[in-house]
Amino acid sequence: MDKQIEEMLNQYPAKVKRNRKNHIVLNDTSLEHQQIEANTRTIPGIITNRGCAYAGCKGVVLGPLKDMVHIVHGPIGCSYYAWMTRRNKAKSEDPKKNFLNYCVSTDMQESDIVFGGEKKLARMIDEVVEIFKPNAITVSATCPVGLIGDDIQSIAKAAEDKYGIPIMAFNCEGYKGVSQSAGHHIANNGLMEHVIGRGDLEEAPAKYTINMLGEYNIGGDSWEIERVLTELGYHVQTVMTGNGAYEDLKNAHIAQLNLVQCHRSINYIADMLEKKYGTPWLKVNFIGIRSTIESLRNMAMYFGDKELIDKTEEVIARELAEIEPALDKYRKYTNGKTAFCFVGGSRGHHYQILYEELGIKTLLAGYEFAHRDDYEGRVVLPDIKPDADSKNIPDLHVEPDERRYRVKIPQERMAELQEKMPLCNYKGMRMDMIDNTVMVDDLNHYETEEFIRILKPDIFSSGIKDKYIVQKMGIPSKQLHNYDYSGPYAGFKGAVNFARDITMGIVSPTWKYITPPWKSSPLIEGTIEEGRS
Ligand code: CFM
Ligand code: HCA
Known part of the structure; x- marks a missing residue:
């Protein structure tokens, strides 16, 4: 694989190759740490998936x-x-x-x-x-x-x-x-x-009051998550920002815990809420059954209430019993398949777990615009050097709110919980990837085509910009941004929807009628020599 990546990079002019090679990591779990370059400028002329x-x-x-x-x-x-x-x-x-x-x-x-x-x-x-x-x-x-x-x-x-x-x-x-x-x-x-703090609520309206951060209700995801949370007795004060409202958001300061689904897009607010109001945040992932269960268990453990812990187990068991037969049906088609999973700044990680539960191995995963901590975990935060581009947006200075700051859990218990769960922490995508799989930052269209040729995945998942190019190569493509007008994919029932949609992609006879370019004609070969065109 190393050699194939090297050959792919050799097609670039030397300067571009030097840049791009730092954005591609071949996972090796025997190494304690592998660094990736991220959140830096895309090289002009390269067709990126990024937005503005x-x-x-x-x-x-x-x-x-x-x-x-x-x-x-x-x-x-x-x-x-x-x-x-x-x-x-x-x-x-x-x-x-x-x-x-x-x-x-x-x-x-x-x-x-x-x-x-x-x-x-x-x-x-x-x-x-x-x-x-x-x-x-x-x-x-x-x-x-x-x-x-x-x-x-x-x-x-x-x-x-x-x-x-x-x-x-x-x-x-x-x-x-x-x-x-x-x-x-x-x-x-x-x-x-x-907005946040502009409301006049002073006390949490329920025993377990939470905010859900970094969940945008794509295809109804947050409704499926909230269905379960509400049954468990949680009061969701506000979702940031899916199906969110100014009227709820202004009172976000009263929550006892903030859940963080997408770390990339909202970690700033999560940190600021902790500083200003003393509210800890918990990294959750409601994509995939294993991750959903783990998130629910961590939440219950955080509140530490026996009744809540028991009810959580009861609901998990009931939901599992309901979805397992359907999942088993789809697993017959998905088991043993391979996937490509390139999304914005959090789904590249989250969806790998759901794929794995369907017996699908993710060969390549990456993010369009994540930062190093999203790949390597927040431990690397002190090592990330700000550059001219990142300094453009200054951090907002926040202080503890004199009237509203409350210690939610004593320091000792906080330390104890942090040993057991990602409380105010995110370990990044790399920790869930296996050896010889590839992690790519800001993948571009040339690399997409090359990696498709090298890895030949059974299913490609990314966005609108590359979906059809890949389908024309004879590979089913699932948009993991807007879910191709389907969803929800989150939580228990969402997993079944996802399994159904992926199965439909795989079993469709369409792909047999398309001949991928590498089967009928040689791909461009040779190298670009600088100074010549
Ligand atoms: Fe977070 Fe998102 Fe994503 Fe994102 Fe996005 Fe999105 Fe995304 Mo498209 S907030 S980082 S900026 S999970 S819009 S809902 S799908 S790229 S992986
Ligand atoms: C954005 C929005 C987007 C685009 C999706 C895509 C989304 O980045 O501006 O490129 O398919 O999820 O709608 O990420």
């Missing part, structure tokens, strides 16, 4: 908040592929307070670029308040806004004073970072500064 800071801020973190109107200040092109394609579902008790079906953009024109777009934005906020009467408004800037210097912060502040509802501006211009990841950070800072 605006996508991470508005599209990912802010967008799912349903009772707020999210204004995009920028040309309409920035909104075309952002209108519901992520499939973050939402239901609202008050149908007038769910604005997710709308795509609200200032539709900047050339004249706005030349003369400035501030007045247009102010007018748009007036219109939004008049038409929708939302609980709050966000304004997200796309690239040209920063380039021409529109002062969206002042416009938002003036509108907030005028209307008396929170109106927040996010300078998440696409170029603010090397990927979506910068946008997550910007959104986390803004929500912490302007």
Whole structure:
């Protein structure tokens, strides 16, 4: 495998090869530690799957908040592929307070670029308040806004004073970072500064009050998770941000525990909540049955209540009995197969566990925009050197809240629990990967094609940008971003949906009618010599 990777890299000009080789790791569990390069700039000209800071801020973190109107200040092109394609579902008790079906953009024109777009934005906020009467408004800037210097912060502040509802501006211009990841950070800072803690609840409304962070309700995932949590007696104060609402989020400070599903997109808020209110966070994973069970057990152990622990076991046993027959049926088709699992910043890890439960071995996994800690675990945090790009988004300074900070569990018990569960910790993707499998950061289209040729997986899972290229190679492809209009895939019942969909992909006769290119014609061979074209 080493040799094949080397040959693949040899096709690159020397400078590109030097760069890319640090983003590819052949897993070797006999080594205590293997380093990967991540969260650095993509080489210009390479076809990456990455998106921009605006996508991470508005599209990912802010967008799912349903009772707020999210204004995009920028040309309409920035909104075309952002209108519901992520499939973050939402239901609202008050149908007038769910604005997710709308795509609200200032539709900047050339004249706005030349003369400035501030007045247009102010007018748009007036219109939004008049038409929708939302609980709050966000304004997200796309690239040209920063380039021409529109002062969206002042416009938002003036509108907030005028209307008396929170109106927040996010300078998440696409170029603010090397990927979506910068946008997550910007959104986390803004929500912490302007929303969380703004509510007036002082006490947790239930015995086990939690927030679920980094869960976006794609295809209804968080509804399936909440179904079980609610039965167990947990009160979910807010989900950040799937099916989330300003009205719930503003009281997030009252939770006794924060669950972190997607570490990448929300670790900033998790850390800040710990500092400001003393609320610990627990890394959970509700994708895959084993991980769901482990997460539920850890939660029960954290609260340490016998009744909750017993009830957790009871529900686990009942759910398992319900899904096992269906899973066994699908396992007949999936067992022994192999997968490719490349997603954004957390699913590359989470889905490997679900694949494994179906008897599918993940040969390659990776992330578009994760940081080293998502691969190697948070132990490497002190070693990550900030660079010019990461310094672009400063950490928000938070202090313990004098009135609301509460020690949730004594230090000694905290240390004891940390031995047993990922409390305020994440061990990263590498710990769940086996020898001779590949971990790739910011995989590009050339490498995708090459790795497909080398590994010949039975199932490919990634996103819309590479789905069809791979299907044309005769390999079924499952989008793990929007779930190809299916889902939920989380929790117990979600695992059955996933098993069904993967089985459908595998057993479909379609693939027999496609001849992959390496079977009919030789692939391009030779090397590129620098200085010659
Ligand atoms: Fe977290 Fe996500 Fe993901 Fe992500 Fe995304 Fe997404 Fe994703 Mo697409 S927040 S990192 S920025 S789990 S939108 S719901 S599927 S790339 S792996
Ligand atoms: C984004 C959103 C995205 C894109 C998915 C894809 C999503 O990164 O802006 O490329 O298929 O999940 O919708 O990650």
